[in-house]
Amino acid sequence: ITGLTVTTSDQYAGLFGYLSGTVKDVTLKDVKIESNNEISDVGGVAGQSYGNIENCSVSGSVSVSGTNSIAGGVVGYQTGGSITGCSSSATVNAGGVAGGVVGLADGGATLTACYATGNVTIESSGTGSYFAGGVVGINTVSTLKACYAWGSVTGSGSGTLYVGGVTGSNDLGTLTACYHAKGTVSGPDRATGGVAGRNYKSYNDPVITACYWGGNGQTQGIGEDQVGTGGTTQVTDGNWSGAKDAMNDALQSAGSEWQYELTGALPTLKEQ
Secondary structure, three states: OEOOEEEEOOOEEOOEEEEOOEEEOOEEEEEEEEEOOOOOEEEOOEEEEOOEEEOOEEEEEEEEOOOOOEEEOOEEEEEOOEEEOOEEOOEEEEOOEEEOOEEEEEOOOEEEOOEEOOOEEEEEOOOOEEEEEOOEEEEEOOEEEOOEEOOOEEEEEOOEEEEEOOEEEEEOOEEEOOEEEOOOEEOOOOOEEOOEEEEEOOOOOOEEEOEEEEOOOOOOOEEEEOOOOOOEEEOOOOOOHHHHHHHHHHHHHOOOOEEEEOOOOOOEEEEO
8 A cells, every 4th residue: 555644633543543453464655644633543554453463564654743642653552462573664753652663562462573664753742751662662561572673763852751772661561682773762861771761660570681782872771770680782893693693592482483684784584
């Protein structure tokens, strides 16, 4: 599908505003998805999804302006369900939460083998907390496995901003074998990280395993680590061979059918 344009004041905007089924093998080229609704969820494939999305890709732009708004290249707000083998090169802009693939992943959602190469930007104007992540803006009680981002991730404006190469905040979630490289990650001191802006602990500990970053301007993997267990490693010499091997070991231990390969400067994914 080429040139899909959605300019609306609706709460949910995308190819599907609200999705509870399954979408497979859809390519969206040069989309322009926009909403000016203060509490909107906006994404290329779906604004809000409870369903399953497989092997879909998005290019173009996804944007929303409200301080309580959520935007993602593929899905704005994913609750439960799964997103597998999906990618986005779309630019993503929001006033509340923005992610290269998903704005907010919640309720046990699973993202596997997803990646984003477009730039992600938060421009906040309120007094609350705001989030930007290369893959997911906020990862809440959900799992990211074998996901990566290459675009720039930028947070600016008022309030408290959390900015991360993979996720703005990992809230009780799980990150396994994910990485960010290439683009710049920039936001407030102590709330910005090469992998995660924040690793948030509440009734359970979040878990980060074999995640990497490099060349994105950050010297710390996690900006605010409430757990203190780390799980992130910086690649300082541009040689990603060791990182690729360590991520593949973690994926094999997790029983994943996906592995990284290094045919260029940075690891990419293949299904076994």
